[in-house]
Amino acid sequence: MRIFLVIVGLIAMVLGLAGVILPLLPTTPFLLLAGVCFARSSERFHDWLISTKVYQAYVLEFQKRRGFTLKQKFRVLLSLYIIVGFSIWMVDHPYIRLGLLVMVICQTVVLLGWVRTLPDER
Template sequence: MIKRSVLLGLGIVSLLLGMAGIVLPLLPTVPFVLLAGFCFARSSPELHRWLHQHPWFAQALCDWHQQRGLRLPLKRRALVMTIASFSLSIWLVSVLWLKLFLAIICLILVAFLWRLPVVANAGKSSVYDPE
């Protein structure tokens, strides 16, 4: 019961951070939404189903679950936004060690995104059914 509550809370916080990441340059959206999906799968079938049917997230989650990849436009957007947001952050920060830390995190995230497979864009594919 406690584990379920913790996962539900973590999933909600993760989803809120992911949604904030849509408009805030420092927060990535995709990792937080994937984490929310993971947490909801283990804590709330209703929220898991809702997330997988949401117009903003359904296709990307479906692609991730079925093929462990992203469609090319989403992958490009994620790479561009990651590089842009980290570049802005590195430029704004005045502490050298923090600039280096941000640069290392950026390189790790870009390498992760770069290595993700590209899913063929065959129009609107079926939505992932978590059950």
């Protein structure tokens, strides 16, 4: 079981790191999954994961505070809209365009509707 959890954790970590670059791929859920898998299978991998800057930037704050500020939400959405909008403009296939549009709408609904909005830190 430990080997299975390490493999799932490594796959989730790679997907989470790819999510930093690819806006369509979420970062935080994959890094959370990797953290859970590593916590149950390998202390060494878990300690390494939580010490990375990517984990600390994307997961630690969300894990501690259970949400994002409105400014953080708008920053995420702005980068998502720019990159996906460019992709929609560049792709010539209508079904792919529709899929990208549906994905953006879903991500917007989840971020604005389900993720808690925290007060601004001042």
